[in-house]
Amino acid sequence: MQPAQAKSVLPVVLLGCGGVGRHLLRHIVSCRPLHANQGVAIRVVGVADSSSLLVADDVRASGLDDAFLSDLCAAKSAGSPLSSLLARGHCQVFNKPEAMGKVIDAATMLGRTTGLVLVDCSATNDTVALLTDAVNHGCCVVLANKKPLTCAYEDYQKLTSNFRQIRFESTVGAGLPVIASVTRIIASGDPISRIVGSLSGTLGYVMSELEDGKRFSEVVKTAKSLGYTEPDPRDDLSGTDVARKALILARLLGQQISMEDINVESLYPSELGPEVMSTTEFLESGLPQLDERIEERVKAASLRGNVLRYVGVIGNTGCQVGLQEVPKDSALGRLRGSDNVVEIYSRCYESSPLVIQGAGAGNDTTAAGVLADIVDLQDLFQKRA
Numbered sequence: 001m002q003p004a005q006a007k008s009v010l011p012v013v014l015l016g017c018g019g020v021g022r023h024l025l026r027h028i029v030s031c032r033p034l035h036a037n038q039g040v041a042i043r044v045v046g047v048a049d050s051s052s053l054l055v056a057d058d059v060r061a062s063g064l065d066d067a068f069l070s071d072l073c074a075a076k077s078a079g080s081p082l083s084s085l086l087a088r089g090h091c092q093v094f095n096k097p098e099a100m101g102k103v104i105d106a107a108t109m110l111g112r113t114t115g116l117v118l119v120d121c122s123a124t125n126d127t128v129a130l131l132t133d134a135v136n137h138g139c140c141v142v143l144a145n146k147k148p149l150t151c152a153y154e155d156y157q158k159l160t161s162n163f164r165q166i167r168f169e170s171t172v173g174a175g176l177p178v179i180a181s182v183t184r185i186i187a188s189g190d191p192i193s194r195i196v197g198s199l200s201g202t203l204g205y206v207m208s209e210l211e212d213g214k215r216f217s218e219v220v221k222t223a224k225s226l227g228y229t230e231p232d233p234r235d236d237l238s239g240t241d242v243a244r245k246a247l248i249l250a251r252l253l254g255q256q257i258s259m260e261d262i263n264v265e266s267l268y269p270s271e272l273g274p275e276v277m278s279t280t281e282f283l284e285s286g287l288p289q290l291d292e293r294i295e296e297r298v299k300a301a302s303l304r305g306n307v308l309r310y311v312g313v314i315g316n317t318g319c320q321v322g323l324q325e326v327p328k329d330s331a332l333g334r335l336r337g338s339d340n341v342v343e344i345y346s347r348c349y350e351s352s353p354l355v356i357q358g359a360g361a362g363n364d365t366t367a368a369g370v371l372a373d374i375v376d377l378q379d380l381f382q383k384r385a
C-alpha cells in the first residue's frame with residue numbers, strides 16, 4: 001500500500017460571497033482531486049457577507065463540507081441570508097457587528113496553530129483593519145478586493161509589511177499574471193520604467209462593442225450581466241477602478257502615492273454620481289443620457305482610422321488613466337471583449353516590452369486567480385500526514 005501523502009491543510013475564511021466569492025467556492029470544490037495530487041487541502045471554515053459570518057462549529061478540527069458549500073452558493077444566488085443555512089447544522093452564524101470580532105477570534109486562534117488564509121472577495125473599504133490584524137496574528141491574506149491596497153499609504157504599508165503572507169494577483173488583470181511578473185522583474189534588480197495598458201475588462205469590452213455600432217447604455221448593462229463590472233458600474237466608468245489598479249502597480253514599484261495623485265478621466269459627469277442617484281437609477285435613467293456623447297467620440301475617432309481605449313500609464317514621474325485614441329491596428333486597438341493588455345518596460349524589456357494579454361475581468365477568471373494565490377501559500381502551512 002502507498003503511504004498517505006503529507007498534505008498542507010489551508011483553513012480559509014472568505015469575506016464576500018457575491019459573483020467572485022461563489023465562483024471561488026465552486027472552484028475549491030471542483031479542484032479537490034487536483035489539489036490532493038499536489039498535496040494541498042483547502043478547508044473553508046467560514047464565509048461572511050455584508051451582514052453576517054457563518055463559521056464551522058469547530059474551526060480547528062473541520063471545515064464546511066462540499067455539499068454545504070454548494071448549498072451556500074445556491075442560497076446566496078437566490079438572495080437568501082447566510083442564516084438560512086443554520087438548519088443544516090455544524091455551523092454558527094454571527095451578525096454584524098459581532099461577526100467581524102468573530103473573524104478576528106478565528107484569526108487569533110488559527111494564526112497561532114494551524115494558520116489561516118483570510119480571503120477578501122468583497123468590494124468594501126471596511127476590511128483593511130481586519131486584514132491587517134489577521135496578518136499581525138500570523139495569518140495569510142489573499143485579495144480580489146482592491147480597496148484595502150488603495151487606502152491611505154500608512155494603512156497600505158501596515159497591511160503589506162509581511163509581504164510573504166499576502167497575495168493579490170487578481171486585483172490587476174483578474175487571473176492574468178501581472179503582479180507576479182512585476183514582482184519577479186523587481187526581484188531581479190531590473191528597474192521598471194513604465195507600465196502601460198488597458199486595465200479594465202469593462203471599458204475594453206464597452207469600447208470594442210461600440211465599434212460594432214451597439215449603444216453605450218446597453219453595452220454597459222451587458223458588461224454588468226457578464227460579471228465584468230464592479231458592483232456599481234460607475235466605479236468602472238469613472239476610471240476609479242483603473243486608477244486603483246494603477247495605484248497598486250505604482251505602489252509595487254515603490255512609489256509612495258495615493259489615489260489623489262492619479263489623473264483620472266471620468267466618462268460621466270458628477271450630476272450622475274453616487275451622491276446624486278442610486279446604482280439602479282443610474283442604470284435606468286442616467287446611463288442613456290451618455291449614449292450620444294460617447295458615440296460621437298467613437299465615430300470621430302473612427303473617421304481618423306482610430307479607436308478609443310481606456311489606457312493606464314504608470315511612469316516614474318506620475319500616473320494617468322483616461323480615454324485615448326489609438327490606431328485600430330495597434331496592440332491596444334486590436335483588443336476585443338474583456339481582454340486586458342499590459343506592457344512592462346524595464347532595462348531588459350526596453351525596446352521590446354514584456355506583454356501580458358488575456359481575459360482581464362469576469363468571475364470565473366478572477367476566482368481562478370484567487371485560488372492560485374491561495375495554493376501558492378501552501379509552503380507557509382505545515383505538512384501533515
Ligand SMILES: NC(=O)C1=CN([C@@H]2O[C@H](COP(=O)(O)OP(=O)(O)OC[C@H]3O[C@@H](n4cnc5c(N)ncnc54)[C@H](OP(=O)(O)O)[C@@H]3O)[C@@H](O)[C@H]2O)C=CC1
Nearest residue numbers: 016017018019020049050121122123144145231361362366
Ligand atoms: N468581477 C471581476 O471581474 C473582478 C472583480 N474583482 C474584485 O472582486 C471583488 C468582488 O466582486 P464581485 O464578486 O463582483 O462583487 P459582488 O458585489 O458580487 O459581491 C460582493 C460581496 O461582498 C460582500 N460584502 C460586502 N461588504 C462586506 C463586508 N464588510 N464583509 C464581508 N463581505 C462583504 C457582499 O455581501 P452581500 O452578499 O450581503 O451583498 C457580497 O457577497 C470586488 O472587490 C472586485 O473589485 C477583482 C478583479 C476582477
Ligand SMILES: N[C@@H](CC=O)C(=O)O
Nearest residue numbers: 200201202228229230
Ligand atoms: N470591473 C473590473 C473587474 C476587474 O478588476 C474590470 O472591468 O476590469
